[in-house]
Amino acid sequence: MTAPRFKRLNVVWEMPDTWCEVDYVTAALEELERHFVAHGLADRFIFIVTTWGDKLSFKHRDRVIVVQVSDEEHTMPSYVDDVFMVFKVFRPFVPMPDNLRIIPVGPNKDVPERDLIGLKPIRERSLDIFFNGQSDLRADFFAAALPLNDRTDINVRISTSGVFRGGMPAPEFGGLLAETKIALCPRGVSHETFRLYEAMRVGCVIIAARQMPTWFTTGWPIMEVDDWTGIEALVDDLLADPDRLKELSQRTLAWWRERCCPQAVGRYIADEILGYLINA
DSSP: OOOOOOSSOEEEEESOTTSTTHHHHHHHHHHHHHHHHHTTOTTTOEEEEESOSSOOSOOOTTTEEEEEOOOTTOOOOTTGGGSSEEEESSOOSSOOOTTEEEOOOOOOTTSOOOOGGGOOOGGGOSEEEEEEEEOTTOHHHHHHHGGGGGOSSSOEEEEEESSTTOSSOHHHHHHHHHTEEEEEEOOOSSSOOHHHHHHHHTTOEEEEEOOOOOTTTTTOSOEEESOSTTHHHHHHHHHTOHHHHHHHHHHHHHHIIIIISHHHHHHHHHHHHHHHHHHO
């Protein structure tokens, strides 16, 4: 395992470099490092980046801050009371203590980032509706969405893959998202999916399963549904209103830059640590 290098931040890296979140977490911590250096706090804390929720290499109530990833079961870390703060993906289903914060799961590192300057405007994109992913736990979604493939008046590509990351190559997937007007984001094992942020990053109009409320999902321009039975009428309404599509695409890109990109998350983590430090 090759741990990312930080100039001043003290980071114990316990996440394999093959994990999907590596690039996103690294970029967020690089932004955090910049803020901490400016505030003279670069040596104040030890950051542990881990996939584990039930064990740590070491604990310290005043100095250790944990960034926990890959917890699709939405569990509460067992060590939360033994460290200064925890920042984790996937909000727990139980009430959260004061020192725990939720961060976005972000995009998969294997899906290439696009040049925002070169992104096609939503009106010029060739693919009206797109989804490719596992069929597991998504029977209701596919029952409602697969009939869209039979439409001849719109360009639709909805397909299944057998296993996680086992479908089309990630560069092809990313290219199709950048050509997509409406990206469908059904829930898998967890409430959030990498696809949400991959689609957000390229300004797709997104229809997603209902999300748990967090600082980065409350008020966002994602269209959330409680079930998929009305998906055909919903996409027809959207495609019939190009001005609304354009507005939603622009708001989605803005939300990515302001709330969900790794730099925004790094600033959020820095602000939350500073605030908690003042009130501790």
